[in-house]
Amino acid sequence: MNGVYLWLIHEQGNSPAIWFVAGLAVAALLALYGALPTAPARRPALIAAGVLLLGLGLAAILTIGFPIVLAGLLAIIAAARTRPAADRNEYAHP
Numbered sequence: 696m697n698g699v700y701l702w703l704i705h706e707q708g709n710s711p712a713i714w715f716v717a718g719l720a721v722a723a724l725l726a727l728y729g730a731l732p733t734a735p736a737r738r739p740a741l742i743a744a745g746v747l748l749l750g751l752g753l754a755a756i757l758t759i760g761f762p763i764v765l766a767g768l769l770a771i772i773a774a775a776r777t778r779p780a781a782d783r784n785e786y787a788h789p
Contacts, residue, residue, distance in 0.1 A: 696766070697723070700759055715751060719763075722747040726770055729777075738777045745770030 697719045704711045722744045728734055729741035748767030752760040 696759060696763055700755075703759065715755070718747055718751050722751065722767075722770075726766075729770070729773065738774050738779065741770050741774035741777060745774060 697716055700715065700719070701711055725740045725744035725747070729737050729744060731737065734740065745767045748763050748770060750767075752763030752765075752767055754760065755763060
């Protein structure tokens with residue numbers, strides 16, 4: 696979505712909001728970390744990515760916000776379905 700946002704802003708002849716680009720990049724990195732099944736802070740990373748994406752999506756709801764809101768909801772759902780790290784480690788060592 697960062698690429699879409701930058702393209703859209705460029706086509707309109709405006710300059711991008713750096714805070715929005717940075718927020719999307721941070722959310723993407725958090726979601727990428729949260730996608731790792733063995734990450735110790737997987738759930739908090741997914742929650743942070745979801746909250747950040749929901750906020751950014753709502754801020755941009757009149758343009759590209761809807762897909763960003765959907766991504767935020769998916770990150771929150773993934774966080775809810777993730778077992779805590781203590782439970783994951785319990786099964787790793789017999």
